[in-house]
Amino acid sequence: MNLQILSYLFLIFIFISCIGDDFVDDAVEPELRITTLVDTIRQGDSFQFEVMYLNNVGQQENVEVSWNSSNNSVLTIDQNGLANAVKTGNVIVTASYESDNSIIEDQIEVVVGMETVINNITRSGTIQVTSNYILKGNFTLSENNDGLLLEIDESYEASENLPGLYIYLTNNPSTTAGAFEIGAVTVFEGTHSYDIPNSVQLNQYSHVLYFCKPFNVKIGDGEFIN
Template sequence: MNKIMMLLFLALSSCIGEDIVNDSVPEQLRIVSNLHQLRVGDVVKLEASYFNRVGEKEDKRVLWESSDSIVISIDTITTSLTAASEGIATVIAKTSGMSEVLSDQYHVAVLPEKEEVLVLPELTKVGTFAKVSSYASAGDFEVKKTSSGIQIHLASNYVADQSLPGFALFLTNNPNSLANALQIDAYDDEDGAHYKGSFIYSIDDLGLNDYSYLVQWCRPYSILVGQALIIDK
């Protein structure tokens, strides 16, 4: 009995010893949704999200600009754009950060009014887990848009450490903290946690740009095990 307790103590001590102290991340302004093709006359609502230095979403005034107002005009009162004439323009979002101006942008092609707009699939996001502790963590994944939300496709090389006293997989904007993170996997090790190989998670009511990291945690002791930045494919 004493031997078992000692082994458990050592496992938990090693886990606790790797806790994250600095939970700050770079500020970010992110355009939430965008359409890359429009027809003359189309009107689209503009949306962007600001995330502070701990990855929390905050309300901030966002300024919108068009690189060519003849092609794309922007109404700052209604926060919407109008496809005014044929051509290509860049839509730019800006806001003031703690120490610098933050921005994000995307390109829009405006087609003739009667020309059919190609239905293009939304951009697929990808990521690769990096080991940030003494525990096993590896593998690639893709994040794809669905009609109801997103799907996360873990590749065959995915690995999570089964020796942890508790495990969870999270979407987050701050890999160093569980605050505001969305849990997508179990953490009691006997309730559906996935540790190795291909797997698909389906999550409703999420967009491709809502989160920037997929992370593995030893949740009972709030220890970051592995992390992956979600980027454009």
């Protein structure tokens, strides 16, 4: 009986120690995000642009998007996002969606040139703790041959007694709903990395998220700054 009571009190202690805030607001600003990472399109070629809409809880929804080119003599684009590179020059491609009498949009600058160039960027950010535990470090996300690679640098440190700590990619740093679960955290100090499958796009998510999975409590997060 005493053992059962002690076990119960221990679970309560873990749950309370996980919590940084009593209440969490899951709402985020709706966002339209062009996910195509192209710098230059070869003159005379066609190119398909992709876009995603995220609602006020960071969940992806299918919506009707309008596409526009700032200079149709350089590049045209139809309402399915298919662009045709007409002549050399620079152009702004805009995707927009009208929601609740407001217009949400995203833009990308594109060059029409001699060859198509896809941006190979590295995204980065810093982990911020939101609980009573230790959690800190910097991270980068980049493409590799088989998908993506999330790398945590040497400044990383996390409390080893964190119960059921998991890491995610998400568009809503307040919840794991709709997040991509990378896996359980097994490294608590120093450099390490996670392989992300090629089903995940480089700019599909806005945050790295750490959650106490057994109790569904946030421990910390880090926003990509690019």
